[in-house]
Amino acid sequence: MKILIIEDDAGLNRGISFALEQEGYEAVGAWTLQEGYRLFEKEHPEGVILDLNLPDGDGIAFCKKIRQVPGGADTAVLMLTARDLETDEIMGLTSGADDYMTKPFSIAVLKVRLQNILQRKRTDADAGRTVVSGDIVLDLKSFRASCGGEDMDLSMTEFRLLQYFMEHKNQALLKEQILQHIWDEGGNYVEENTLSVNVSRLRKKLGRDHIRTIQGIGYLWEEG
Numbered sequence: 001m002k003i004l005i006i007e008d009d010a011g012l013n014r015g016i017s018f019a020l021e022q023e024g025y026e027a028v029g030a031w032t033l034q035e036g037y038r039l040f041e042k043e044h045p046e047g048v049i050l051d052l053n054l055p056d057g058d059g060i061a062f063c064k065k066i067r068q069v070p071g072g073a074d075t076a077v078l079m080l081t082a083r084d085l086e087t088d089e090i091m092g093l094t095s096g097a098d099d100y101m102t103k104p105f106s107i108a109v110l111k112v113r114l115q116n117i118l119q120r121k122r123t124d125a126d127a128g129r130t131v132v133s134g135d136i137v138l139d140l141k142s143f144r145a146s147c148g149g150e151d152m153d154l155s156m157t158e159f160r161l162l163q164y165f166m167e168h169k170n171q172a173l174l175k176e177q178i179l180q181h182i183w184d185e186g187g188n189y190v191e192e193n194t195l196s197v198n199v200s201r202l203r204k205k206l207g208r209d210h211i212r213t214i215q216g217i218g219y220l221w222e223e224g
Contacts, residue, residue: 001025001026001046001047002044002046003020003025003026003028003046003047003048003049003114004028004029004036004040004043004045004047004048004049005017005020005027005029005030005049006030006032006035006036006049006050006059006062007029007030007031007049007051007080008031008032008051008053009051013029013031014029015107016107016110017029019107019111020111020114023111028043031054031055033054033056033059033061033062034056036048036050036054036062037065040066041069044071046075046121047076047117047118048066048075048076048077048078049078049110049114050077050078050079050097051080051081052079052081052082053081053082053083059079059081059095060091063096063097067096074124076098076117076121077097077098077099077117078097078098078099078101078110078113079097079099079100079101080101080103080105082102082103098120098121099113099116099117101113129141131163131166131167132166133166133169133210133221134210135147135149136162136166136206138159138162138163140163143159147206147207152205152206153205154202154205157182157183158198158201158202158205160182161178161182161198161199161202162202164178164181164182165221169221169222169223170220170221170222171221172214172217172218172219172220173218173220173221174218175192175195175218175219176218177218178195178218178219179192179194182195183195199219210222210223
């Protein structure tokens, strides 16, 4: 997941980049609004960490601008500033920022706030969406699953696993890749056996084997 950091303090920019890369994000740094606009259009980041005061303008104008471009409304925006007045915070949030932090701040708190914004964006994007593979239908708003018109009784973990397979049909998925997406978003260690147990349960509930094991690699969802 790509995060654009627009911050003219080079040390802080690099520090945030390093902290995010340790969490598995891909960080892209910019020091001016002009460079930030260019990288936003080129890189299409999922999130932007945006300083309010920049050498060539302010972050409020940037935030308003990206909200008008295709896909910009779905971008997570976390605004940073040395301004700590209530009116500044209100101005930042009403410009379209999802959250606002004043300097100095904790990098650990910044990472949590960013993760929360990204999670909300994913949830909002999923609301009302369905995922279909053959006669299997997942309703991502109600978390209902059906196969051939019959409701399936799935745990939330099984539902998320099935969603991940169906969204990547006919693609070989590494075990590590699946574990990280389904169980390990918080950086917690999960045993590989956890995956095989849940795949086995899901196969039984599906009543047919859409999930092909690729020996030594992982799994592949076959739609046919």
